[in-house]
Amino acid sequence: MNRLCIHSITNKPWNLDTLIEKYNGYNVPALTIWEDAIEGLGAKRARDTLARSGLEIVSYCRAGFFPDRVAAKRAENIDRNKRMIEEASILGAPVLVLVCGADPGQSLEHSRDQIRSGIETVMPFAADHSIKLAIEPLHPMYADTRSAINTLAAANDMAEYFDSEWVGVAIDVYHVWWDPELKDQIQRCGRNKNILAFHICDWKVPTEDLLLDREIMGLGCIPVTEISRWVDEAGFDGFREVEIFSNRYWKQDQDSFLRNIITAYQETFDKS
Numbered sequence: 281m282n283r284l285c286i287h288s289i290t291n292k293p294w295n296l297d298t299l300i301e302k303y304n305g306y307n308v309p310a311l312t313i314w315e316d317a318i319e320g321l322g323a324k325r326a327r328d329t330l331a332r333s334g335l336e337i338v339s340y341c342r343a344g345f346f347p348d349r350v351a352a353k354r355a356e357n358i359d360r361n362k363r364m365i366e367e368a369s370i371l372g373a374p375v376l377v378l379v380c381g382a383d384p385g386q387s388l389e390h391s392r393d394q395i396r397s398g399i400e401t402v403m404p405f406a407a408d409h410s411i412k413l414a415i416e417p418l419h420p421m422y423a424d425t426r427s428a429i430n431t432l433a434a435a436n437d438m439a440e441y442f443d444s445e446w447v448g449v450a451i452d453v454y455h456v457w458w459d460p461e462l463k464d465q466i467q468r469c470g471r472n473k474n475i476l477a478f479h480i481c482d483w484k485v486p487t488e489d490l491l492l493d494r495e496i497m498g499l500g501c502i503p504v505t506e507i508s509r510w511v512d513e514a515g516f517d518g519f520r521e522v523e524i525f526s527n528r529y530w531k532q533d534q535d536s537f538l539r540n541i542i543t544a545y546q547e548t549f550d551k552s
């Protein structure tokens with residue numbers, strides 16, 4: 281089985297119709313949808329277009345962002361998560377990825393409490409819609425505003441607290457590759473059947489933008505093949521999702537960027 285999946289945001293300059301045409305043309309079997317890719321179109325029309333495409337929809341990105349010092353804002357955040365659960369269900373995406381959020385005006389512990397409470401609130405709604413929630417730990421450089429869950433251990437703690445088939449973890453090599461506990465924590469995640477998604481890219485050296493300068497697999501310093509092997513050994517057999525945010529690549533020809541991704545994917549996985 282070809283386990284290649286690409287996130288729509290990787291080819292951000294392309295709209296949904298073009299993404300479908302190109303991924304079909306290059307035999308990419310699966311797609312993870314970012315919210316911006318269906319903006320203006322709506323989930324129902326996007327679903328009809330996607331259904332005709334034959335592409336498998338792997339995940340919907342990205343909900344979460346639960347913490348806020350202001351209670352009314354936290355309530356808005358819950359509403360947004362519920363809307364995205366409904367959209368994931370309409371799109372036929374079985375997993376909704378959570379970038380859990382953080383408020384720099386309060387402690388990380390406090391933000392984590394609000395994340396726990398937020399997931400607790402939306403989890404029954406997600407279960408009703410048969411949508412799994414994947415907690416994605418983010419690199420600690422994003423602990424100010426994007427996530428107070430910064431290691432795979434912390435994501436495992438949170439997922440195990442819920443002990444539910446509707447809550448698990450998304451492992452993204454970009455966020456966790458540096459962690460000395462990574463292999464152990466991947467095994468732990470697998471033992472608890474909590475690996476819901478696996479995101480790949482590479483860390484460009486030197487990185488010029490900490491958000492929008494990701495690299496194609498094999499061109500940076502992340503041992504993507506080794507980490508992928510650990511994830512497979514932990515029992516994961518789902519798609520490997522290429523997620524590359526890059527101002528550099530978005531300015532370039534998207535066809536050649538996509539061809540380079542596919543070649544890199546084959547070199548990373550097919551030779552092993």
Ligand code: ZN
Nearest residue numbers: 416452479523
């Ligand atoms: Zn990711």
